[in-house]
Amino acid sequence: MPTIKEVADLAGVAVGTVSHVITGSVPVSQPLRLKVEAAIRKLDYHPNHVARSLKTSKTRTLGIIVPDMTIPYFPKVIRGAEAAARTCNYSVIAVNSDDSAPRQKELLTLLRSQRVEGILLVMAAAPTPMTQLSGLVAAGIGLVCLDRIPDRFRVDTVTVEDTSAAAMGVEHLIAVGHRRIAIVTGPVSLKNERERLLGCEEALRTAGLPVDEDLMWHGNLRPEDVEAICRERLADPARRPDAIFSTNGPTGLGVLRAFRAEGLRTPGDVAFATFDELTVDDLFLPAITTVVQPAYDIGFRAAEILLKRIEEGGFGDEPIAIRLPASLKVRDSSGLSARQQAAAQSSA
Amino acid sequence: MPTIKEVADLAGVAVGTVSHVITGSVPVSQPLRLKVEAAIRKLDYHPNHVARSLKTSKTRTLGIIVPDMTIPYFPKVIRGAEAAARTCNYSVIAVNSDDSAPRQKELLTLLRSQRVEGILLVMAAAPTPMTQLSGLVAAGIGLVCLDRIPDRFRVDTVTVEDTSAAAMGVEHLIAVGHRRIAIVTGPVSLKNERERLLGCEEALRTAGLPVDEDLMWHGNLRPEDVEAICRERLADPARRPDAIFSTNGPTGLGVLRAFRAEGLRTPGDVAFATFDELTVDDLFLPAITTVVQPAYDIGFRAAEILLKRIEEGGFGDEPIAIRLPASLKVRDSSGLSARQQAAAQSSA
DNA sequence: AGCGACATTTGAATCGTTTCAACACGCCGA
DNA sequence: TCGGCGTGTTGAAACGATTCAAATGTCGCT
Numbered sequence: 001m002p003t004i005k006e007v008a009d010l011a012g013v014a015v016g017t018v019s020h021v022i023t024g025s026v027p028v029s030q031p032l033r034l035k036v037e038a039a040i041r042k043l044d045y046h047p048n049h050v051a052r053s054l055k056t057s058k059t060r061t062l063g064i065i066v067p068d069m070t071i072p073y074f075p076k077v078i079r080g081a082e083a084a085a086r087t088c089n090y091s092v093i094a095v096n097s098d099d100s101a102p103r104q105k106e107l108l109t110l111l112r113s114q115r116v117e118g119i120l121l122v123m124a125a126a127p128t129p130m131t132q133l134s135g136l137v138a139a140g141i142g143l144v145c146l147d148r149i150p151d152r153f154r155v156d157t158v159t160v161e162d163t164s165a166a167a168m169g170v171e172h173l174i175a176v177g178h179r180r181i182a183i184v185t186g187p188v189s190l191k192n193e194r195e196r197l198l199g200c201e202e203a204l205r206t207a208g209l210p211v212d213e214d215l216m217w218h219g220n221l222r223p224e225d226v227e228a229i230c231r232e233r234l235a236d237p238a239r240r241p242d243a244i245f246s247t248n249g250p251t252g253l254g255v256l257r258a259f260r261a262e263g264l265r266t267p268g269d270v271a272f273a274t275f276d277e278l279t280v281d282d283l284f285l286p287a288i289t290t291v292v293q294p295a296y297d298i299g300f301r302a303a304e305i306l307l308k309r310i311e312e313g314g315f316g317d318e319p320i321a322i323r324l325p326a327s328l329k330v331r332d333s334s335g336l337s338a339r340q341q342a343a344a345q346s347s348a
Numbered sequence: 349m350p351t352i353k354e355v356a357d358l359a360g361v362a363v364g365t366v367s368h369v370i371t372g373s374v375p376v377s378q379p380l381r382l383k384v385e386a387a388i389r390k391l392d393y394h395p396n397h398v399a400r401s402l403k404t405s406k407t408r409t410l411g412i413i414v415p416d417m418t419i420p421y422f423p424k425v426i427r428g429a430e431a432a433a434r435t436c437n438y439s440v441i442a443v444n445s446d447d448s449a450p451r452q453k454e455l456l457t458l459l460r461s462q463r464v465e466g467i468l469l470v471m472a473a474a475p476t477p478m479t480q481l482s483g484l485v486a487a488g489i490g491l492v493c494l495d496r497i498p499d500r501f502r503v504d505t506v507t508v509e510d511t512s513a514a515a516m517g518v519e520h521l522i523a524v525g526h527r528r529i530a531i532v533t534g535p536v537s538l539k540n541e542r543e544r545l546l547g548c549e550e551a552l553r554t555a556g557l558p559v560d561e562d563l564m565w566h567g568n569l570r571p572e573d574v575e576a577i578c579r580e581r582l583a584d585p586a587r588r589p590d591a592i593f594s595t596n597g598p599t600g601l602g603v604l605r606a607f608r609a610e611g612l613r614t615p616g617d618v619a620f621a622t623f624d625e626l627t628v629d630d631l632f633l634p635a636i637t638t639v640v641q642p643a644y645d646i647g648f649r650a651a652e653i654l655l656k657r658i659e660e661g662g663f664g665d666e667p668i669a670i671r672l673p674a675s676l677k678v679r680d681s682s683g684l685s686a687r688q689q690a691a692a693q694s695s696a
Numbered sequence: 697a698g699c700g701a702c703a704t705t706t707g708a709a710t711c712g713t714t715t716c717a718a719c720a721c722g723c724c725g726a
Numbered sequence: 727t728c729g730g731c732g733t734g735t736t737g738a739a740a741c742g743a744t745t746c747a748a749a750t751g752t753c754g755c756t
Contacts (some may be wrong), residue, residue, distance in 0.1 A: 001463075001487055001488070003711090003712055003713085004712065004713065004714095005712075005713095013735080013736085014735065014736045014737065015712090015713085015714095015736090015737080016714085016715080016716095016735070016736060016737070016738095017734090017735060017736075019713070019714060019715080020714095020715095020734095020735085022713095023714080025714090025715090026715090026734085026735090027733080027734075028734075028735085029733090029734060029735090032734085032735080044483055044486075044487065046457060046460045046461045046487075047461055047712090047713080048402075048461065048463060048711090048712050048713065049461045049462050049463065049713095050398055050401045050402045050407065050462070050463050050711090050712080050713090051402050051711070051712035051713040051714090051741090052712080052713050052714075053398045053713090053741095054396075054398045054399050054402050054711090054712080054713070054714095054740095054741050054742065054743085055712080055713045055714045055715085055740075055741050056713080056714065056715095056741085057741070057742095059398065068427075069417065069423045069426065069427065070420070070423040070424055070427060072418070072420060074423075075417045075418040075422075075423055076418055078417065079416075079417065079418060079444065082443075082444070091441070091443070091458065091462075093439070093441050094442055095430075095439070096427065096430070109394065110439065112394045113394045113395055113396065113397045114397050114398070114439075115349075115396060115397065115398050135392055138392075139349060139392065139394075140349070351741090351742055351743085352742065352743060352744095353742075353743095361705080361706085362705065362706045362707065363706090363707080363742090363743080363744095364705070364706060364707070364708095364744080364745075364746095365704090365705060365706075367743070367744060367745080368704095368705085368744095368745095370743095371744080373744090373745090374704085374705095374745090375703080375704075376704075376705085377703085377704065377705090380704085380705080395742090395743075396741090396742055396743065397743090398741090398742080398743085399711090399741070399742035399743035399744090400742080400743050400744075401711095401743090402710095402711050402712065402713085402741090402742080402743075402744095403710070403711050403742080403743050403744045403745085404711085404743085404744065404745095405711070405712095
């Protein structure tokens with residue numbers, strides 16, 4: 001790998017001059033510039049970002065930690081962040097925490113050693129000791145939490161309007177005509193899940209429906225576990241709800257698996273809608289009604305904020321908290337069941 | 349951010365000593381080690397990888413370029429690579445080329461400037477001038493092509509057994525009882541697509557079926573375009589095939605969209621199987637029969653090879669070419685159509 | 697006591713950039 | 727003719743680590 005010195009020698013100029021033509025920060029006369037450019041091409045010279053970063057103490061790199069980028073939601077977030085970073089000539093390093101707190105800590109340490117200028121964090125579902133984060137902030141590394149946001153820690157955050165978005169889903173089910181609506185949540189240790197649950201409950205109350213504890217099914221982020229929980233509760237036709245709303249993607253998948261395992265059809269036997277989109281190509285399904293999150297935008301906005309903070313060098317003032325609206329994609333699964341249709345028919 | 353010097357001062361030792369306790373490459377006496385470790389904790393010192401990389405000219409970083417990590421196949425590849433890298437304490441930087449050759453060139457340049465020690469490349473679908481790659485190899489940067497592999501350029505490669513995997517899909521359709529089978533490919537400018545097509549044709553010939561040019565539908569990687577192509581050809585019931593086999597994910601999605609647009613059901617009206625898994629939560633579908641690629645393993649093996657090459661410092665000898673087997677996931681979409689079932693019934 | 701062998705510890709050079717102070721060189725106005 | 731100015735150009739210091747040769751102890755042995 002040629003160095004700037006070799007370029008300088010070949011072009012017959014000082015290293016400083018080569019640096020000036022590369023960065024463009026200092027004017028260089030035409031003839032010298034041409035000689036330098038020729039030398040660069042000839043040697044196939046690529047400036048060493050490592051050395052540059054050391055000298056300038058700017059890496060022009062952001063880190064982004066997600067739980068698992070094989071979950072379709074996260075790549076969209078990452079690409080959004082990447083796009084925003086690119087507008088400022090930054091790169092992003094994306095890594096997976098697998099929802100493990102110790103792994104997340106390792107990654108934070110790694111990114112810090114790599115001297116990323118800021119970190120976008122989707123916190124692990126496993127409870128994160130806030131000491132992991134306070135160290136960063138103290139060290140002057142930018143931090144923006146997105147999607148999942150911490151409970152009481154002061155940082156910039158970007159996420160979806162959890163409460164109203166969840167409410168929107170449940171309101172839709174109610175509007176269609178469902179009355180006995182079960183809510184399936186992920187771990188309520190996550191603030192997002194609590195807020196979504198709140199939204200669901202509000203929607204029920206606003207419609208004058210009871211908030212029945214028997215219909216609040218709390219699970220986790222493992223579809224298999226959620227499947228088991230739902231199967232148990234769906235087995236008895238008498239106690240079965242009209243509809244189910246699931247507050248996130250992995251639990252939604254669990255619900256669908258439970259339907260399949262129990263031989264239930266949606267919306268024929270139980271209507272269904274879920275927060276977040278799913279990857280369900282192995283299921284026999286009607287199209288699923290979903291509350292769609294603006295994943296790309298969440299990543300984009302979060303990176304934008306981070307970059308602005310980096311540029312301004314300021315993290316002292318009031319944290320920014322952005323909430324982006326979700327949208328409801330009404331498809332087939334939230335329709336009326338056969339039984340309900342029959343009832344509607346006869347009353348008409 | 350504290351530096352090694354500050355740690356040394358606080359601990360009352362020389363910087364060299366601190367370095368020795370960090371790297372562990374030179375023994376340090378117990379009392380000094382303890383003092384250094386205490387200083388590190390107290391200052392919350394994180395070694396500067398940038399400076400380390402500059403000195404050692406080792407970044408312990410690999411780059412991986414994929415067309416688009418929102419396509420579900422690629423995150424699995426990336427995670428496989430990440431896992432392999434982690435066993436050697438390497439990190440990976442994943443970036444998206446959007447199937448654009450100029451963008452790919454930019455990314456190659458960027459990764460090179462970041463001094464990654466090797467690059468895993470899934471080539472852009474847009475034809476890549478081999479000069480992009482030869483420069484890398486000349487510069488001594490490791491390169492392994494995966495998934496999509498170049499036509500005549502000598503590099504290590506890891507991909508799926510395209511020919512036999514595609515054949516497996518078509519053989520399955522034939523075994524079920526389909527006879528008029530259409531093949532939908534992506535761009536035949538990609539070597540993979542040509543090989544898969546070859547596999548399909550072989551399967552047809554082996555079964556004594558004609559290879560009918562009218563049933564070879566060549567598309568690209570944009571589902572919308574493929575949808576249009578298929579709609580045109582599916583419109584006339586008389587010329588409609590019994591079954592369709594699609595040679596990759598995006599084209600498969602296009603086929604399914606065409607089914608929906610034409611009001612066709614699978615397998616009721618036309619049976620279907622595809623190479624690669626799909627994300628199709630917005631479609632009303634039976635479960636799709638797919639040829640599943642070992643995405644994670646492809647990434648893992650590719651990174652393994654790259655790391656071995658880096659470690660050995662040797663790229664001179666014969667390139668390694670690994671082909672991993674795919675597996676067939678038989679689901680509902682490849683079954684017999686209503687018409688075929690009736691025929692089978694009456695003949696029984 | 698003196699000496700060599702061994703085990704630590706030290707300090708300086710180095711990696712490839714950027715950047716800043718200093719320098720060179722025309723050219724203009726006095 | 728000369729001082730001063732502006733435009734280009736240069737060379738060396740610095741960034742924060744690693745590493746190697748040299749220095750410093752320690753100890754056993756004669």
